[in-house]
Amino acid sequence: MPTELAAHASSTPFAGSAPAATAGSGSAPFAGSETAGRLQRVIGDLASELPQLELRVPSVETREYAVDASTRTRLANLDLGPAVAFPVSAEEVQAVVRAAARHGVAVVPRGAGSGLAGGATADQEQLVVSTERLNRIVEVSPLDEVAVVEPGVINADLNRHLEPYGLFYAPDPASWDISSIGGNIATNAGGLRCAKYGVTRESILALDVVLADGSLVHVGHRSIKGVTGLDLVSVFVGSEGILGIVVAATVRLRPVPVARRTVSAFFESTAAGADALSAITRSTVRPSVVELFDSRTLENIDQHTGSTLTARGGALLLIELDGYGIDEQSADLRAALEAVGGLVTEESVEDGEALWELRRSGRGFDPAEWFAGGDIAVPKSRIPEMFAHFPVVEERFGVTIGAVAHAGDGNLHPIVTLRMPEGADPSVVPPQLHDAASALAQFALELGGTVSGEHGIGSSKLDLAALELSDRNRAAQHAIKRALDPAALFNPGKAI
Template sequence: MTSPVLAPSALDALVAALQERHPEIEVRPSSPATVDYLHDAATRLAPAGSASTIGPAVALPASPEHVQDLVRIAAEHGVPVVPRGAGSGLSGGASATTGELVISTERLTRILEVSPEDEVAVVEPGVLNAELNAHLAPLGLFYAPDPASWRISSIGGNIATNAGGLRCAKYGVTRESVLALDVVLADGSLISVGHRSIKGVTGLDLVSLFVGSEGVLGIVVAATVRLRPIPAARRTVTAFFDSTAEGAAALAAITASRVRPSIVEFFDEPTLVSIDRHSHSRLRERGGSLLLIELDGFGIAEQFAELRDALTAVGGRVQAETDADGEVLWELRRSGRGFDLDSWFSGGDIAVPKSRIPEVYAYFAVLQERYGVEVSAVAHAGDGNLHPLITLRIPDGADPSAPPATLHDATDDLVRFALSVGGTVSGEHGIGTVKRELAAVELSPRTLAAQHALKAALDPTGLFNPGKAF
């Protein structure tokens, strides 16, 4: 489904109606001041989408009732709505055009309730992941999903993409931590789906339907999320190997052990080199690949001993890091990898059964030979989610805003290889606009038809986030 081409008067009339009928809601007309709302973190870097100097109209509701009013009036005027959280997404799911109304949840920031007895919190979608955990820490609780952008990404955005993060290996992705949702539908009605209780099987699982739906079915205005006790202890463990292949193969030793780390991250050799160059670290001096692991809970010493023995037996140089060094290493994981401005690049995420991770890394050599690109990846190796980076040096005199087709072809090739070994187009970033063509490769025509039918049932006029996800 693509966004309709609208006359400017349609959006102007909508803004005028909102200002007249709901002056309590801040609405910013389409102008250069709203240009940042055209993009999310993915499309902001896309040369083809960066030229416009005029942004969309933007509404900033401060209550669920505001969201309902905005949706109703947008529907009256036939103006498409783009739901938006913090704009940190990496798939184009929150990108907009100048003919659309962006409904931003950035002011819906209340933590409505925390119940330590039930281990749940009720939050509005604009609450940042980091802010929620800062609020919970004095209570001895935490919210488990932790995408790399946890300091700046909102709970609503995490729900829209079913965001993952580092601790998914033990605690699961966002879907495993969402119990109930309040959602505004395309007719402006407000529905509640799910249960406050941990268990609940009454009716279809509409919570799981909305989680990961990328704003095409409705706008989440509140979420009941599951909390967990802060572990009794945490320990950062490093295991360096001589090569990427040895490190990737060593993942099987963790699975074969009785230890279940909360985090298992894998860095190949080019990633270590990139981090060192960008962050002035010295990781590559310690080995040609790295498994960065977090253990948590009781019996840390016993967990470490078994893990050390398992990884040492397959060639790892294993070390328990100090708390201070561990903090540095985790920050390098989240933000240490840099981008070479002299190269074109393509990023993203794929996921495969974790036993197939070594095959994916081995396939990088095929891509490099076939397309003349450089390929590296950091991986949430505990659940098979890789974040590849494909780069190609920009020749002298070439237009930096016009990457050659070979970059796209190499990216497409890698995704198709992931699919061939039982993987998926996206593990946690979502489809948005960036991966729509590839998603159609993964999903059968009948499956796509079923998804379009669900969309039509909940949003028959295609009001929400047209051109995304499908």
């Protein structure tokens, strides 16, 4: 789901600081600027202090670490990537941060690089701290219903590890088989099931964090409840790497539900499907997942996978129920949706799995189209208005818009596309893609929503964040940033 890609690349060019000359010789490829010299001294210090630490100097090979999943198109324009450290322990993270702080070199924390807002982008004068090797599942306690994990653990790997215990970790971003728990924490990742189980924040009980002075601090508690002092866990969750580096997390687990069932409901149009959401809200059923596919998305999936969804209707609500009384839940849901014109099917296990697979990876991107993604969220009742606004924006900017929505919590992922004229340069993205995505975000704000439901602000959406947050709000955020990272060591220019 590589959203937020092409358009933002055009509006926020990577590496705003002047690129350091061209690639030089192996020993000092980044010589030249004063910043580069400082990075070189950090590398020198670490080589002698931590000879066992895997540390890569800025090179062609480290360019992968300059971008995230939404900014990969920038790779073509890069000569060198950043320096990258791969610590394997909290102590190594502390030593790396201390060395960087000593020489005033910016540190960019990085999880699996699957982010969709440019939160982990880095330039060749910065030091990326990758948490890839901090990937141990330290403990699973079925009776406390917690696990202690390092940040580099992949979300899906944790869930596979939990299967024999009959437990699961609820936050399930669509990227769960490639994204790490640390990255999920950094973005306060959402996903499909959050309407019922909450976002990442609701599943994090405690964190070990390396702060900008290199100190290691434990925040939160292993008990479910705890209110001693300010809620520092929530300060770090969603902070996109600007306040510290998480080196361990105590996460909350839940028992696998006694039953799960997939229900599909097709409607004749996008509008009818969006309107039907309020029928679920008025009912007593609270599904674990409610995904709304609009007409364009169904067409897109059919085109790219050979599925025949559009033959069943013009919009799809794909719903997962779980827990006790699944038949009763299903009957109440069916009654609610049929009353508003839905064609309701209780799917078999196989058909249900096929539909969820289409949800996760069915959408395709035509190489002859430019595209830009979004991550807006609105109050649940305003979803129909949001979809109804797509044609307005399409007409205004001459683009095409389709969306799938985590409708249970009001979070939409619109994709704006524009067909390239014959012979166009794919890397020169016309401004109307970004403008259309921005117009959608502004309309979400008018509806009482937000410009980012779950992907974060990163480096790509600072302009949109400025539309949402008041000056005083932003001043408060910057004050907290300065309080915890006075030298602006961590992930400068991101998130706030």
